[in-house]
Amino acid sequence: xxxxxxxxxxxxxxxxxxxxxxxxxxxxxxxxxxxxxxxxxxxxxxxxxxxxxxxxxxxxxxxxxxxxxxxxxxxxxxxxxxxxxxxxxxxxxxxxxxxxxxxxxxxxxxxxxxxxxxxxxxxxxxxxxxxxxxx
Amino acid sequence: xxxxxxxxxxxxxxxxxxxxxxxxxxxxxxxxxxxxxxxxxxxxxxxxxxxxxxxxxxxxxxxxxxxxxxxxxxxxxxxxxxxxxxxxxxxxxxxxxxxxxx
Numbered sequence: 001x002x003x004x005x006x007x008x009x010x011x012x013x014x015x016x017x018x019x020x021x022x023x024x025x026x027x028x029x030x031x032x033x034x035x036x037x038x039x040x041x042x043x044x045x046x047x048x049x050x051x052x053x054x055x056x057x058x059x060x061x062x063x064x065x066x067x068x069x070x071x072x073x074x075x076x077x078x079x080x081x082x083x084x085x086x087x088x089x090x091x092x093x094x095x096x097x098x099x100x101x102x103x104x105x106x107x108x109x110x111x112x113x114x115x116x117x118x119x120x121x122x123x124x125x126x127x128x129x130x131x132x133x134x135x
Numbered sequence: 136x137x138x139x140x141x142x143x144x145x146x147x148x149x150x151x152x153x154x155x156x157x158x159x160x161x162x163x164x165x166x167x168x169x170x171x172x173x174x175x176x177x178x179x180x181x182x183x184x185x186x187x188x189x190x191x192x193x194x195x196x197x198x199x200x201x202x203x204x205x206x207x208x209x210x211x212x213x214x215x216x217x218x219x220x221x222x223x224x225x226x227x228x229x230x231x232x233x234x235x236x237x
Contacts, residue, residue, distance in 0.1 A: 004148075008174055011141065015185035017196045020177075020203075027203050032170060032210050039163050039214045043221045061157030069150035076142040095193040103197055110204050117208035124215035 002033050019092060141182035149175035160228050162217045166210065173206045 005028040012021035099107060148171055155168030177199045184195025224231060 004171070005174070008178060011144075011178060012181050012199075015141070015181050017181050017185060017199070020181055020196050020199050023200055023203055024177075027207050028170075028174070031207060035210060035214055036163065036167060039218055042218060043163065058158040061154050064157060065150045065154035068153055069146055072146035072149070073143055076139055076146060091193065095196055098193060099197050099200075103201075106201055110201055114204060114208050117212050121211045121215040124212070124219050 002029060005029050005033065019095070138182055138186045142179055145175045145179040145182065147175075148172075148178065160230060162220070162229050163214070165229065166213045166217065169213075170206060170210060173202060173209075177202050 005024065009021045009024040009029070012018075012024055152168045152171030152175060155171065156165050159165050159168065180195040180199045180202070182195075184193055184199075220232065
């Protein structure tokens with residue numbers, strides 16, 4: 001998983017979006033991978049009696065995924081993308097201006113969402129005993 | 136490799152994420168699969184942006200950043216919820232949560 005996130009960051013850099021590549025490294029490689037590692041370590045201590053990692057619907061799931069990949073791949077390869085050959089690098093100045101003018105509303109909504117996520121995560125991660133101690 | 140290559144990689148990543156989400160039984164691994172699918176969409180956004188397809192003002196990169204932040208928030212809350220459920224149920228298997236519907 002971390003290899004996948006890292007190579008995606010490399011692809012963003014190739015696509016002329018170094019800011020997105022940096023954010024990918026920081027958020028995915030740095031934050032989300034560590035978060036998931038912690039979750040796995042917290043929950044799967046000595047849990048070795050798993051019958052199978054897969055659901056019993058595994059064949060249906062594989063079929064659905066293959067069909068989706070086939071449809072998207074067919075749509076992508078069948079479409080004529082015109083003159084889409086030149087990589088245009090992200091102009092950092094223009095992008096920052098657009099982010100804080102045209103997209104100021106999504107940006108602010110996003111900050112609210114992050115705040116709500118922090119509060120929710122703290123509330124969920126707190127143990128009930130802490131409440132009793134606090135009272 | 137042109138725009139098509141990136142889009143095919145994105146589709147493959149999305150399909151893998153979808154398969155993992157549908158077929159895995161562990162709640163944490165299902166969340167990882169969701170992250171994979173979000174990453175696939177991000178890759179296609181940045182690819183369209185880089186090849187200057189319908190994208191004035193680097194809209195694709197901006198939306199990729201927004202999606203990343205939303206993904207981070209979603210992973211935080213999702214993992215917190217999953218850990219809370221695992222703490223009470225003592226199992227990460229989603230099949231065992233069937234009585235939530237009662």
